Amino acid sequence: MNAHSQITSEKLALFHAQLEKNKSLPGPLMPTLHDAQHIFGYIPISIQKIISKELNESIAKINGVVTFYGNFSVTPRGKKTISVCLGTACYVRGSQNVLDTLKDDLHLADGETTKDGEITLQSTRCIGACGLAPVFSVGEHIYGNASVSKVKQVLKEMRQAVNETK
Ligand code: FES
Structure with a gap:
């Protein structure tokens, strides 16, 4: 794994802060996925689990959205x-x-x-x-x-x- 694709505690903290903000939105899932993709460069299953817990959505639904849209990726993307x-x-x-x-x-x-x-x-x-x-x-x-x-x-x-x- 490349340095820029590592899930650091700084990135996690940033992501959690965004997640908290997104919770007040009417449809928090898509903005949260965009934030995750932007912050980590990809949305691995470990991050999908956090989203699932925090937004009370099933992993199946989240994974379905992540794999459907070309904007999201479950593996690290290049620069x-x-x-x-x-x-x-x-x-x-x-x-x-x-x-x-x-x-x-x-x-x-x-x-x-x-x-x-x-x-x-x-x-x-x-x-x-x-x-x-x-x-x-x-x-x-x-x-x-x-x-x-x-x-x-x-x-x-x-x-x-x-x-x-x-
Ligand atoms: S088919 Fe429309 S941009 Fe390629």
């Missing part, structure tokens, strides 16, 4: 997430090729994270940018008209950026 849209418009314009290029280059399956904890690769459903199809994103940044050469260039730049911070 950066590369998402490739496999929605219809992107798929017919070749986004599977883009995803396969990333899988080969990073030696990752869909949903996995590099061993150094830097990059998570994931496919997504339509992200609402069909006019730019095929698209992939790195964090909040969306790349349109994606191609194999474009994604290789972006990967190269990401690696350079990582090396410069080491």
